[in-house]
Amino acid sequence: MRFEGTKDYITTEDLRLAVNAAITLERPLLIKGEPGTGKTVLAEEASKALDVPLISWHIKSTTKAQQGLYEYDAITRLRDSQLGDERVKDVRHYIKQGKLWEAFTQDLRPVLLIDEIDKADIEFPNDLLQELDRMEFYVYETDETIRARHRPIVMITSNNEKELPDAFLRRCFFHYIAFPDEDVMTEIIKVHFPDLKGRLVSEALRVFYEVRDVPGLKKKPSTSELLDWLKLLLAEDIDAKTLRERDPRKLIPPLHGALLKNEQDVQLFERLAFLARREA
Secondary structure, eight states: OOOOBTBBOOOOOHHHHHHHHHHTTTEEEEEESSSSSSSSHHHHHHHHHHHHOOEEEEEEEEEEEEHHHEEEEEHHHHHHHHHGGGGGOOOOGGEEEOOOHHHHHHOOOOOEEEOGGGGOOTHHHHHHHHHHHHSEEEETTEEEEEEEESOOEEEEEEEESHHHHHHHHTSSSSEOOOOOOOOHHHHHHHHHHOOHHHHHHHHHHHHHHHHHTTOSSOOOOOOHHHHHHHHHHHHTOOOOOHHTTGGGOSSSSSTGGGTTTTTTHHHHHHHHHHHHHHOO
């Protein structure tokens, strides 16, 4: 079982090596990188390439590790017992299986995505250490142990919002998705816009990387934002000549709302345009 990428997802050699190393070692693959660099999509494309199921567990600030195993609905069982419901005799009716349980019972070795693990409480990763190591957990209500039929390919994404515990990091294979250079980005654009003219692509990339290189930018535009911007350029029929415009009054790119996502960055470009006009 090896991951070689897909026609819809451009990967680097380092990324393919990281995925295959995690598969070989049977350890979780911890993926970090700027938002919008395709961390979540990697798990989706890996499941397609390997032709295995994908189980996605999207983490929120309120998510608890126990929810990934199972949840016991004692309140509903109590209510049903008061109403004389016969189902109360079987506690299994009140147990909701979590994403790990679902992954453990698959007939094929699945890809298990734990998305944005750093959103949860700091203890969340530690609370999953034993289950991810042993690939089993105990259900107290039914007195049974759930074991993985096939060890899932675990992919964990993080945006570095919180530091992850050392004990958890020790059990993972780590990979940082570096931001694509212009050559890789050109290949990504070809996948999404196969008919896009070369001049427009080169000018759009020039403007895009110039925006990213502006000192003091609070949020640099990502790959997904570049693709949104290109879609808008095509919809509004903006050509390469317009993007080459060097008028100081037009330093902010056209349709910049796809690239600049907060007022501080827009104001930064406005100040730069003001200074450019003064110098002119």
